[in-house]
Amino acid sequence: MLLIYNDVSLNTGGLLDTGASVNVLPHEIGLELGLNWDEHNTEVILTGNLAQFQAKGVILSAQIEGFDSVTLVFAWTQAQNIPLLLGRVNFFQAFDVCFYGSQLIFEVALSSTKFKLQ
Template identity: 55%
Template sequence: MRNAERYPFLSSDTALGEASFRPYLPFTLVYQQNSITASGLLDTGASVNVMPYSVGVELGYEWERQTAALSLTGNLAQYEARVVLVQAIVGQFELVQLVFAWTQATNVPLILGQVNFFMEFDVCFYRSQLQFEIVPKQAAPD
């Protein structure tokens, strides 16, 4: 059996009571010699991982040097975005490479979406318990 790690939902606005709790995952992002501790919103409805502009700058990315552009949809459609690859340390699990849409938006949380967070990790939500559990994907059998 794989070792799963369990995390609590966190409140984003105490005035909303229980409705404000969201599944934020603490983890570390690593790019070259830089690393930062971050908290990402697990969003099963997001097509891609999204990194706010300030996080990319803090990691050492330079906007002008990122040449792979992509278009975001929804609330972020008005902002330019670039593809960046980042190493991530999630809990006690092995290092994993995540692909992010680095957006020029600054008022957006770091979002963990289908491509590729949910391709790398299995997640089980226990909303009634205000907890979620993650485990890395299983390696394909030989």
């Protein structure tokens, strides 16, 4: 995945986390992208293992190979040595992900708006 902030881009990997409420950006990746902690003032409250760390909301462009770039919102945490997490807000809103556990693979597709009449 290619993350883009202003004119800086960084090729990185991430973990799909169906249990994560939000996308989580590790502190060191934010610094590599040129983010300045003091310039971001939207505080985000994290839970679980990351609850002890301060986090701020940031908006980045992201491009996954084969797809157009999308806007992703991240909780940029001060936690060190954690993976980039892709969670329900808003990775799983931008993409449909199908897991095929027996085959140990998953498939990613751009989310399509679906309407259901009741």
